[in-house]
Amino acid sequence: MSTSPVQLVPPVAAGPGRPLPLLVLGAGTDLASERGVDCPGQLPAASDPALVARARAARDALGDRAFVLGHHYQRDEVIQFADVTGDSYKLAVQAAGQPGAEFVVFCGVHFMAESADILTSARQKVVLPDLAAGCSMADMATYNQVEECWEALEDLGVADQVVPVTYMNSSADIKAFTGRHGGTVCTSANAGRALAWALSQGSKVLFLPDQHLGRNTAVLELGMGLDDCVVWNPHAPGGTGGLTPEQVRDATMLLWRGHCSVHGRFSPGCVADVRARIPGVNVIVHPECQHEVVLAADYIGSTEKIISTIEQAPAGSAWAVGTELNLVQRLGRANPDKTIVFLDKTVCYCSTMNRIDLPHLVWALESPAAGRLVNQITVDERTAAQARAALEQMLALP
Ligand code: SF4
Numbered sequence: 001m002s003t004s005p006v007q008l009v010p011p012v013a014a015g016p017g018r019p020l021p022l023l024v025l026g027a028g029t030d031l032a033s034e035r036g037v038d039c040p041g042q043l044p045a046a047s048d049p050a051l052v053a054r055a056r057a058a059r060d061a062l063g064d065r066a067f068v069l070g071h072h073y074q075r076d077e078v079i080q081f082a083d084v085t086g087d088s089y090k091l092a093v094q095a096a097g098q099p100g101a102e103f104v105v106f107c108g109v110h111f112m113a114e115s116a117d118i119l120t121s122a123r124q125k126v127v128l129p130d131l132a133a134g135c136s137m138a139d140m141a142t143y144n145q146v147e148e149c150w151e152a153l154e155d156l157g158v159a160d161q162v163v164p165v166t167y168m169n170s171s172a173d174i175k176a177f178t179g180r181h182g183g184t185v186c187t188s189a190n191a192g193r194a195l196a197w198a199l200s201q202g203s204k205v206l207f208l209p210d211q212h213l214g215r216n217t218a219v220l221e222l223g224m225g226l227d228d229c230v231v232w233n234p235h236a237p238g239g240t241g242g243l244t245p246e247q248v249r250d251a252t253m254l255l256w257r258g259h260c261s262v263h264g265r266f267s268p269g270c271v272a273d274v275r276a277r278i279p280g281v282n283v284i285v286h287p288e289c290q291h292e293v294v295l296a297a298d299y300i301g302s303t304e305k306i307i308s309t310i311e312q313a314p315a316g317s318a319w320a321v322g323t324e325l326n327l328v329q330r331l332g333r334a335n336p337d338k339t340i341v342f343l344d345k346t347v348c349y350c351s352t353m354n355r356i357d358l359p360h361l362v363w364a365l366e367s368p369a370a371g372r373l374v375n376q377i378t379v380d381e382r383t384a385a386q387a388r389a390a391l392e393q394m395l396a397l398p
Contacts, residue, residue: 051358055081058365066365067101069094069116071108072303073324073353078107078361087303088112089187092119095126103127103368105354107378109135111231113377114172116382118391126377129364133355135169137288140258141209143173145234149256150208152240156248163198166208166390168189169260174208176383179390186199186394188213188287188302192221204251207234209258215286216294218253226291229253262350263288266322270344271296274320278339285322285343286310293322296308303327310335325349 059066069091070082079108083095088108092115095104104126105111113128120126153159164183166174175185182201186194195217198205207214211231217244217260218224230251236242239253248254263375266289274281284299284306294300301309303323310319323326325348332340342348365373379387 009041038264038347051362052077055092055358055362055365056371058362060213061369062103062365064100065383066103066105066368067095067098068365069107069112071112071353072106072307072327073350073356074356075326075358076330077358077397078356079330081361081365082107082345087168087187087189088115090304092116095124096120099124103373105361105364106211106396107361109133109138110377111135111138111169111171114379115168115175115387115391117377117379118172118175118387125368125373127364127368127373128375128377129360130355130357131375133352135352136261137167137169137210137221137258138171138174141166141170141174141234141256143177144173146174146177146256148239149232149234149241150177153206153248153254156240156245158204158249161203162206163202163204163207164206165194165198165214166193167210167213170209172379172383176386177386178208179386179388179393183390184393184397185387185390189304190394190397191217191287194394195222197397199252204254206254206256208256210260210288211255211257212259212264212290213287214253214255215291216289216300219226219291220294220300224252229259231255233257260288262324262348263322264290265346265348266290266293266343268292268296270322271320273345274343277343278320281318281320281339281341281344283320283322289322297322305333310340313338323324324353 051078068083069083070079070085071091072085072087083157084091095116096119099121099366101124104116104120104124106116106126106128110128110133113126117126148160153162164178164181166178166185168185168187178185180312184198191213195205199377201272215229217230218228228251230243230247232241263286266285271283271293274283285293285297285300287300299309306321315337320341321331322343324340328342364375
């Protein structure tokens with residue numbers, strides 16, 4: 001997950017009417033199918049003042065026609081151009097609150113741009129600067145897999161007792177599935193309320209796609225036991241998630257076998273190690289971490305909670321933070337009166353979040369400024385309507 005350096009050549013000056021060299025992204029390929037294509041290394045260095053100046057010029061040229069969203073896990077070189085920073089749900093809501101912004105440039109990953117498209121007006125166009133910026137967790141629950149799971153639950157005669165709850169970090173298809181079956185979306189901040197509501201509607205929850213958030217919330221917030229939770233493995237042979245009918249019937253929480261490749265890296269050993277290195281350190285981790293890591297930590301919280309906890313901490317305190325490295329580094333710079341370290345000794349960025357670099361942002365801004373829209377993310381209206389129902393249910397959570 002560490003980023004590998006990209007070999008870059010000196011900047012090429014852009015000017016009115018001059019072809020933009022940034023359009024070589026995905027050279028030799030169809031730009032419409034850029035997914036998975038690397039920057040070919042022919043772009044100006046991200047830190048080059050000319051590139052920063054180009055981004056600023058394109059941003060200024062678009063003015064109020066554009067609104068740039070920056071997720072907390074984005075690089076500094078990108079986040080400096082964000083009109084607002086936050087987690088995925090907050091950003092999508094902020095975009096919807098800017099109906100005059102024709103172009104919503106989402107510096108984040110694919111499912112976030114989808115959510116923004118679902119919540120914004122038809123007039124607003126959502127742009128993801130690099131189509132390869134996906135999310136490994138969201139990709140762990142595909143529409144077909146989840147439909148097969150539901151059919152298996154129907155065959156077992158339990159589907160009518162099951163309320164699906166999907167984490168914000170899921171595709172529009174999965175949010176739509178959830179809305180269609182009377183469930184709700186949740187964030188890491190409101191997962192406890194979402195589970196409590198779901199269990200007031202049925203006797204079981206199908207929690208998608210992050211097993212760790214589901215387990216941590218069920219056990220630590222709702223007081224369930226670990227044996228109330230079973231893991232549904234969509235890859236297991238037999239079509240019943242690797243579970244026996246009895247296990248499915250007895251469980252309260254059916255946890256989808258998905259995880260975040262960034263937060264899943266932290267181990268109880270990381271916690272023990274940092275406590276040995278920094279006596280008195282406070283360990284704070286995201287609930288996408290494994291249950292054993294959360295148990296070993298002092299605090300657990302969503303990204304926003306981690307930020308506010310550290311901002312409010314007394315000067316001189318020491319913190320080991322178990323979340324994405326860009327955010328941890330930024331917290332360290334913003335709180336020089338505290339000791340703030342990354343929980344793992346190994347560098348661990350979210351590789352897909354880091355796909356959005358300054359060259360891609362410049363491309364995403366200069367293109368509409370030049371009258372050409374690239375990388376628009378759209379969700380079809382039927383899917384969007386069903387997904388919106390699940391998002392609205394989240395807003396209505398008691
Ligand atoms: S940090 Fe994890 S959940 Fe977030 S975008 Fe990256 S892989 Fe997905």
